[in-house]
Each structure stands twice: as C-alpha cells, then as structure tokens.
Amino acid sequence: MKYRQSIETVARVMLVLIANGLVMAVLTTVEVVAGERTAAATPIVVEPAKSATLPELMATLRDERLVYVGETHTAYGDHLLQLDVLRAMAADAGNLAIGVEWFQARFQPALDDYLADRISEAEFLRDTEYYERWRFDYRLYRPIVRFAKENGIPIIALNADQELTSEIRRVGINGLSDELREALPDEYDFSDKVYEAMLREIFDLHQSEDAQFQRFLEV
Secondary structure, three states, rough: OOOOOOOOOOOOEEEEEOOOOOOOOOEEEEOOOOOOOOOOOOOOOOHHHHHHHHHHHHHHHOOOOOEEOOOOOOOOOHHHHHHHHHHHHHHHHOOEEEEEEEEHHHHHHHHHHHHHHOOOHHHHHHHOOHHOOOOOOOHHOOOHHHHHHHOOOOOOEEEEEEHHHHHHHHHOHOOHHHHHHHHOOOOOOOOOOOHHHHHHHHHHHHHHOOOHHHHHOOO
C-alpha cells in the first residue's frame, strides 16, 4: 500500500478501528513481535463488563503492545470507554500512538498539522473531508483527538480511500483497475468464518442479494 504508515518505532499502539459497529465496548489484544509487520492472528478478548474497575481492566492490558478498542460509532458510552483506556495507557506507557479508521490515510498530513497546532480544528475537519467521508457527529470523537493533541500522542489515519472502498463495493476486488489495485495489500485473508457471520448479520439488515455480500466482505 502506498500510504501505509510505519509504526515500528512506537512501543505501544492503541487502535480504535473495529469497523461497522460490530463490537460494542470490547477490547482485544494481539501479540506484536519487534521487526514484524504482521500481528498474531488470534486476539485475546477482554470484556470491560467483566472487570470491576478500570484499574483492573488496565492491569490485563499493561504488558500488551497492541490493543484494539471496539466501538459502535454512535454510542457515546463506547467513546467514553475509549478515552478512559487512552488516558490510562498514556499514564502508564512510554511511547504511545493511536490508530483510527475515522480518517482516511491520504489525509495524514492534515491530521499531523492539527495535532502540531499548525491549523485550526475547523481547518482540520475541512482538510480531512471529515463530514463528507466519515460523517458521524464529530463531538463523539473530539475528546479523544483533543487528548491526543494536548499530550503529544500521534494519531495514525488508517482508513482506505472512500474512492477505493466504493469501487470494491461496486465491482469487487477482481474488477478494480490496476491503479486502484496498487493501494491494496499483497494478500487477503477471508478465512475468519466467525467474523464473516457477523458481517452477514449486518448485511442482511440492509441487503437482499447474495451476490453483493462478497463485495461487502471484501470492503
């Protein structure tokens, strides 16, 4: 991928990127090996509801280098949990970065400019085309972005271009132009049948044609 972000120098990474609102207030961790670009395939799931306190929850995560924090995009409580986890990790970690799907990777320079206080919040939202691309109420995300800004924590824009995902939704990966294919990873793994079943449930709420599900899965 031309716009891959290098996070190899970051000791701990918090990823807030569980897509499509499939996981609500659930954290997962995966093993990360120094020098490797791919994390372990099997995550450890941590359910906050089963932890009596935030310190108890964080004790489970203390030694992890990569933590995924799920969200339902419009659930304010999920974003409050994300902020609590971020604050706790920031207090405990040396180097920390946040990877998010809220911004598409091509807009990393605008994100960097805002975090460095070179542009205003209004300019940042305009330059990342936030309201045209992510569209969810920015007030849900502002506390997290502001905390990162105030504490010098990098935010990594992870999402693929809308133009790419829209075209995959329309014609599938096999129908992409050579130019768009250059933005894709070299390999794909569609072997996770549990995740596929979860996506199928979401898909069936909105669609009826099975032929379109494969494209939905590819996106």
